[in-house]
Amino acid sequence: MARPRKAVPGVxxxxxxxxxxxxxPAQSRRLFMRGIVSVGALxxxxxxxxxxxxTSEKAxxxxxxxxxxxxxxxxxxxxxxxxxxxxDVTRPFPFNGFxxxxxxxxxxxxxxxxxxxxxxDNKKPWTLPDLYKLPxxxxxxxxxxxxxxxxxxxxxxxxxxxxxxxxxxDTRAKYVWFQCAEGYSNTIxxxxxxxxxxxxxxxxxxxxxxxxxGFPVRIxxxxxxxxxxxxxxxxxxxxxxxxxxxxxxxxYNWFSGL
Numbered sequence: 222m223a224r225p226r227k228a229v230p231g232v233x234x235x236x237x238x239x240x241x242x243x244x245x246p247a248q249s250r251r252l253f254m255r256g257i258v259s260v261g262a263l264x265x266x267x268x269x270x271x272x273x274x275x276t277s278e279k280a281x282x283x284x285x286x287x288x289x290x291x292x293x294x295x296x297x298x299x300x301x302x303x304x305x306x307x308x309d310v311t312r313p314f315p316f317n318g319f320x321x322x323x324x325x326x327x328x329x330x331x332x333x334x335x336x337x338x339x340x341x342d343n344k345k346p347w348t349l350p351d352l353y354k355l356p357x358x359x360x361x362x363x364x365x366x367x368x369x370x371x372x373x374x375x376x377x378x379x380x381x382x383x384x385x386x387x388x389x390x391d392t393r394a395k396y397v398w399f400q401c402a403e404g405y406s407n408t409i410x411x412x413x414x415x416x417x418x419x420x421x422x423x424x425x426x427x428x429x430x431x432x433x434x435g436f437p438v439r440i441x442x443x444x445x446x447x448x449x450x451x452x453x454x455x456x457x458x459x460x461x462x463x464x465x466x467x468x469x470x471x472x473y474n475w476f477s478g479l
Contacts, residue, residue, distance in 0.1 A: 247363075252457050254268070297478040298412050302443035302479065305361045310426065311372035317447065324370070325433055326402040331435050339398075339458035342389025349437055352423055355379040355387070359427075360418060363444035364450065364478055376441045377424035382415045390459045398464040399440060402453035407466040409442065409449060418443050421454075446477040 315465050316322045334346035357377055365371040385392060397414040413419060420441040423430055430436045435452025442450050448468050458464075469475050 228431055298416050302362050302418055305373050307361065307362070307375065309373045310361060310375050314372055314374055314425070314434070317366060320403065322433055327432060327436055328438055328453065335438060335454065336456040337388050337458075338456070339460040340391035340394045341459050352379070352421070352438070356383065358420065359442070360420065360443070362418065362441070364447050366445070366447045367473070367477070375426045376420060376422045377427060378420045378422035378441070379421045380417060381421050381440065382417065384421050385414065385459070394459045395461045396459075398458045398460060399451045399454050400456040401451050402455050404451070405451055405467045406464065407449060407451040408464045408469070409445070412441060413444065416442075416444060435471055444478055446479065448473065449477050
């Protein structure tokens with residue numbers, strides 16, 4: 222006989238189930254809510270007996286990992302994010318970071334070098350003049366913040382897939398990892414890196430990328446939430462190990478697709 226479950230101080234079962242559902246993409250949320258009707262069922266799904274705040278957090282983390290798994294398999298590398306017109310661009314475009322605007326790193330463009338490494342044939346560092354010579358593509362896409370707001374920006378640069386081809390990257394590798402000047406880091410999966418809208422961004426609104434938007438290089442990924450779009454990029458590694466990221470290592474969803 223299953224032992225009775227007691228109410229846990231500080232843990233609202235209904236809120237816990239809703240929080241778990243909110244971690245899932247829409248395609249799987251409906252199935253989850255139809256199948257999970259109690260904390261006991263949530264515990265059975267995740268293998269976590271909900272007895273206190275710590276185990277409820279563990280249960281939510283299991284569901285979050287399941288979310289990543291589902292989103293990765295739902296991701297279609299040929300499906301494009303919506304695009305917009307110049308008149309739709311948000312002006313002024315806001316600054317956003319885990320630090321204040323006046324703490325944004327100031328990088329000397331003349332001394333800047335983009336380091337590339339890992340499973341790449343040509344590991345020559347890239348200067349900004351070299352990067353500016355690459356074929357430019359432009360997109361006007363929406364940036365969606367995990368905090369719940371969104372803005373539309375005009376971005377110019379080189380397709381990341383083209384850049385990976387130029388440097389001889391092994392696109393059979395699983396991940397691309399980015400290091401940034403302000404201490405940020407981020408890892409994306411290779412299918413996302415090869416998506417036609419994923420961009421090594423050098424300009425905003427057809428002008429050299431301003432400092433507050435990530436000068437000299439940011440990675441624009443309109444199929445991901447904003448925190449998966451690293452700014453002030455100084456290094457890029459192609460590899461088979463997941464190196465995590467600044468927010469992911471603090472519990473944010475890894476895949477975070479839209």
